[in-house]
Amino acid sequence: MKRILVVLFLAFLMGTSMDAQTPKVTERRLTNGLKLLLQEDHSVPSICYTTYFKVGSRNERPGITGLSHLFEHMMFNGSAKYPPTVFDKIIEAGGGYSNASTWNDFTDYWEEFNPGTLDKVLNLEADRMRALRLVKENIEQERGIVMEERRLSVDNDVTSKMMEDLYAGAFIASMYHSPVIGWMKDIANITLDDAKDYFKTYYAPNNAIVIVTGDFTTDRMIAAIEKAYDDIGAQAPPRKVIDAEPAQEGEKRLELHKVAELPAVAVAYKSVAANDSDFYPLEILSTILSHGESSRLYRTLIYDEQIAAEVSASVDEYIDPGLFTFYVQMRPGKTTAQAEGEVYAILDDIQKNGVSADELQKAKNIAQANYIRRLETNQGRGFLLGFYEVVHGDYDLMFDVLKKIESAKRDDVQRVARKYFNDRSRTVVTLVPEKTEATESR
Amino acid sequence: MNLRSLLVALCILLFLATIGEAQTVNIPAYTVQTLDNGLRVIIMEWHKLPIVELRLTTRGGSSFDPPGKEGLGSLTSGLLRQGTTNRSANQISDAIDFVGGSLSTGAELDYSYASCEVLSKDLKTGLALFSDVVLHPSFPDSELQRERSHRLAEIEGYKEDPRTIAGLAFSRAVFGTHPYGHAAIGTKSSLQSIKRDDVERLYRDACIPNASILTVVGDVESDEILKELKSIFGEWKKGTRHASTVAPPKAIAGVHVVMIDKPDVTQTQVRIGNVGIERTNPDYAAIMVANSILGNGFTSRLVEEIRVKRSLTYGVSSGFRANLVNGLYVISTFTKNPSVREIIDVALGEVKKFRDSGATAVELEKAKNYLAGEFARSLQSPGVLASQISGVEFFGLPKDYLNTYIEKLDKVTLAYVQRVAKKYFPINDLVILVVTPAKKTEPLVKSLGEVKVIPFDQAIQ
Numbered sequence: 031m032k033r034i035l036v037v038l039f040l041a042f043l044m045g046t047s048m049d050a051q052t053p054k055v056t057e058r059r060l061t062n063g064l065k066l067l068l069q070e071d072h073s074v075p076s077i078c079y080t081t082y083f084k085v086g087s088r089n090e091r092p093g094i095t096g097l098s099h100l101f102e103h104m105m106f107n108g109s110a111k112y113p114p115t116v117f118d119k120i121i122e123a124g125g126g127y128s129n130a131s132t133w134n135d136f137t138d139y140w141e142e143f144n145p146g147t148l149d150k151v152l153n154l155e156a157d158r159m160r161a162l163r164l165v166k167e168n169i170e171q172e173r174g175i176v177m178e179e180r181r182l183s184v185d186n187d188v189t190s191k192m193m194e195d196l197y198a199g200a201f202i203a204s205m206y207h208s209p210v211i212g213w214m215k216d217i218a219n220i221t222l223d224d225a226k227d228y229f230k231t232y233y234a235p236n237n238a239i240v241i242v243t244g245d246f247t248t249d250r251m252i253a254a255i256e257k258a259y260d261d262i263g264a265q266a267p268p269r270k271v272i273d274a275e276p277a278q279e280g281e282k283r284l285e286l287h288k289v290a291e292l293p294a295v296a297v298a299y300k301s302v303a304a305n306d307s308d309f310y311p312l313e314i315l316s317t318i319l320s321h322g323e324s325s326r327l328y329r330t331l332i333y334d335e336q337i338a339a340e341v342s343a344s345v346d347e348y349i350d351p352g353l354f355t356f357y358v359q360m361r362p363g364k365t366t367a368q369a370e371g372e373v374y375a376i377l378d379d380i381q382k383n384g385v386s387a388d389e390l391q392k393a394k395n396i397a398q399a400n401y402i403r404r405l406e407t408n409q410g411r412g413f414l415l416g417f418y419e420v421v422h423g424d425y426d427l428m429f430d431v432l433k434k435i436e437s438a439k440r441d442d443v444q445r446v447a448r449k450y451f452n453d454r455s456r457t458v459v460t461l462v463p464e465k466t467e468a469t470e471s472r
Numbered sequence: 473m474n475l476r477s478l479l480v481a482l483c484i485l486l487f488l489a490t491i492g493e494a495q496t497v498n499i500p501a502y503t504v505q506t507l508d509n510g511l512r513v514i515i516m517e518w519h520k521l522p523i524v525e526l527r528l529t530t531r532g533g534s535s536f537d538p539p540g541k542e543g544l545g546s547l548t549s550g551l552l553r554q555g556t557t558n559r560s561a562n563q564i565s566d567a568i569d570f571v572g573g574s575l576s577t578g579a580e581l582d583y584s585y586a587s588c589e590v591l592s593k594d595l596k597t598g599l600a601l602f603s604d605v606v607l608h609p610s611f612p613d614s615e616l617q618r619e620r621s622h623r624l625a626e627i628e629g630y631k632e633d634p635r636t637i638a639g640l641a642f643s644r645a646v647f648g649t650h651p652y653g654h655a656a657i658g659t660k661s662s663l664q665s666i667k668r669d670d671v672e673r674l675y676r677d678a679c680i681p682n683a684s685i686l687t688v689v690g691d692v693e694s695d696e697i698l699k700e701l702k703s704i705f706g707e708w709k710k711g712t713r714h715a716s717t718v719a720p721p722k723a724i725a726g727v728h729v730v731m732i733d734k735p736d737v738t739q740t741q742v743r744i745g746n747v748g749i750e751r752t753n754p755d756y757a758a759i760m761v762a763n764s765i766l767g768n769g770f771t772s773r774l775v776e777e778i779r780v781k782r783s784l785t786y787g788v789s790s791g792f793r794a795n796l797v798n799g800l801y802v803i804s805t806f807t808k809n810p811s812v813r814e815i816i817d818v819a820l821g822e823v824k825k826f827r828d829s830g831a832t833a834v835e836l837e838k839a840k841n842y843l844a845g846e847f848a849r850s851l852q853s854p855g856v857l858a859s860q861i862s863g864v865e866f867f868g869l870p871k872d873y874l875n876t877y878i879e880k881l882d883k884v885t886l887a888y889v890q891r892v893a894k895k896y897f898p899i900n901d902l903v904i905l906v907v908t909p910a911k912k913t914e915p916l917v918k919s920l921g922e923v924k925v926i927p928f929d930q931a932i933q
Binding site: 288360466 | 520521522523561562565566568569570571572573590591618621622624625626628629631632633634734735736737738739769770771776779780783784785786787806807808834837838841842844845846848849852923924925926927928930
């Protein structure tokens with residue numbers, strides 16, 4: 031039954047250009063618990079091989095924040111059969127590339143390569159799941175690199191620092207409190223034993239999903255993966271993450287004093303989990319608020335009032351409830367109080383009067399166009415299959431997204447605006463720019 | 473995730489063979505024709521996705537900005553979509569957002585562009601908006617004021633970001649007063665000096681069919697779309713091609729250390745380089761191969777020595793930005809402040825070694841395959857295809873340029889790599905620019921060459 035729905039749905043998306051290459055998803059589970067999602071598609075003689083591990087900063091605890099991300103780096107540093115740096119060399123020499131990313135809820139690795147490289151990739155991937163080379167030298171090497179990454183992307187980036195404070199301020203028990211990259215002192219103090227424990231628990235086959243999209247034959251691919259991974263033993267399942275976040279009972283306001291040129295403000299409301307039925311109306315709301323120059327925020331704060339240099343809004347799509355966030359960077363001489371006033375007035379208006387039929391239709395059209403764009407590469411489909419499997423609990427749900435968006439009514443959007451834009455569950459971070467010490471040119 | 477990067481043209485056939493064998497890429501056929509008014513029209517049918525990309529490329533980008541009015545080209549392009557004789561700025565953004573499309577305009581060094589992407593069912597809307605902003609902009613004074621104020625704020629924001637500061641200051645340090653040296657956005661004072669007349673004049677003089685290329689890639693029927701384009705763009709009045717040309721910039725001689733002083737940063741941004749190459753340089757493919765060995769990809773020498781062996785950085789790369797008359801050659805990286813000298817020394821040591829000893833056969837083979845794969849994958853979206861085939865036409869590259877690029881990579885020999893390494897990767901003539909707390913780091917770098925210190929708020933004006 032599932033298969034047929036998938037086929038029909040893609041047929042609808044592809045319109046007239048449908049042919050015999052309709053991608054369908056085949057699902058398997060190996061005896062060691064490794065889940066496979068395979069989508070055969072011969073349009074391009076290329077394969078994307080994606081591995082999701084169900085671990086991210088959400089699975090960490092105080093003292094080891096950033097471990098999931100540090101681990102992502104370690105995964106390229108050699109395994110039993112392959113010395114360090116060989117991984118990328120083999121992939122790149124085959125005309126491919128590899129990369130990985132760590133998120134709150136998962137860590138994903140992918141390679142795109144020509145089909146002739148498949149055996150090599152399978153060996154590399156299976157070997158690092160079986161026996162990653164975890165030695166002191168490697169962890170020290172990656173520690174230094176990650177500290178530079180943190181200096182680059184957070185410590186010397188004012189907006190990222192504000193967002194870090196926003197999540198740390200909004201959440202007190204949820205692990206979304208801490209940044210994916212980790213606190214600097216945790217990065218400095220993570221031990222080899224922490225890493226070994228982590229590997230054993232979270233990088234076990236029963237905590238992973240392999241997603242292959244592109245030019246291959248499904249039966250042969252299943253056999254090849256079985257052969258490569260079959261001897262890797264399952265481990266006890268990881269401890270369950272409890273979202274212990276208590277209800278927020280009042281607005282929290284924080285200030286960040288940092289060298290900067292323009293004041294800015296970040297605002298967050300507590301939102302819902304990705305698989306909550308209110309998620310899609312909230313996503314529609316974020317499109318109406320912030321997508322393009324016709325959006326409510328852009329039109330008011332940048333175009334009409336001309337008080338902001340930059341505006342954005344988005345809703346987290348996480349396993350546990352995340353945030354609905356706003357960011358406004360002011361123009362010179364404008365205050366964050368003005369921005370807050372305008373943003374709250376917009377939210378107030380939507381709560382009272384709802385959104386227009388045109389706005390709702392626009393959000394639906396944007397969702398459709400974006401969805402088509404996202405589905406079309408092997409890599410894009412591989413990412414989405416894994417994302418829905420891990421974050422929403424079932425890859426098949428990705429094929430329902432447009433239906434869910436399409437079914438949303440103006441009342442739903444107004445209802446969620448009323449329910450979640452509640453000033454008692456609001457957190458506000460205000461950037462107070464400080465001047466740097468004066469210097470002279472020479 | 474960057475969603476645009478996930479676009480793919482499934483109809484492009486990538487005959488990717490096994491390791492060690494050459495890869496080829498077969499670009500879908502396209503036509504180039506010139507209308508009576510001189511407008512060159514490129515059409516590529518591409519039916520796998522219900523998407524269409526429209527793109528206009530017009531000669532004259534930020535390098536044509538008159539001295540004192542830097543930013544004029546970019547501002548003029550930006551204002552195209554802020555009001556026409558038929559639609560207000562708000563009507564334009566309402567209409568394009570409603571169909572989930574994109575409509576953007578801007579100025580690069582050598583050209584200005586307008587581009588629009590829509591689902592093919594919305595092509596009519598897309599084409600109407602795209603042609604309206606290109607052909608009938610009205611440049612309302614209120615929009616000019618609004619756009620200017622927004623850009624002035626943006627420039628202030630640049631000062632907060634060490635990477636942006638480094639990029640802009642490096643162009644300035646290498647090109648100096650050459651037209652490639654200023655930021656496309658201009659400066660606060662040059663933006664203030666731009667009047668509505670300047671914008672109108674630039675549009676009238678530069679945005680003419682006989683200096684433009686109109687490219688359509690996507691789910692269209694060639695004959696139908698050509699007829700439509702002729703009826704819309706055929707009436708566009710021919711003009712006199714802009715007389716001014718940009719002279720090639722002079723390379724920097726000697727080693728110049730430029731310290732952009734930003735006392736609060738805990739990490740120093742580093743840019744090392746000089747004037748590079750023009751887009752039509754006959755050695756282009758060999759330079760790309762050489763550059764890949766030195767600093768492009770996860771297994772380049774710079775990554776190996778600086779990131780993997782020494783943990784000095786999270787990212788390091790070398791590259792060439794090739795334009796009409798030249799461009800930048802630049803090594804980009806960053807490290808914690810106390811390591812600034814070490815990272816510069818290691819990077820330059822690698823360049824020297826590369827110049828002296830060239831590459832190995834294994835490195836050469838890997839670089840060719842890597843670049844071929846990267847090139848093939850990059851051509852998977854209609855947006856990239858449109859910009860690539862427009863580029864071939866704009867820069868006057870041979871018609872089969874894209875189809876033969878992988879062959880050209882494949883022909884590069886070890887001797888050729890070493891020859892271009894010596895010629896295009898300078899070691900004694902360089903700008904070494906750092907965004908750094910100068911008081912702390914000057915003692916570390918001052919022996920590298922003549923040092924100039926510029927406060928960051930003077931580097932970005």
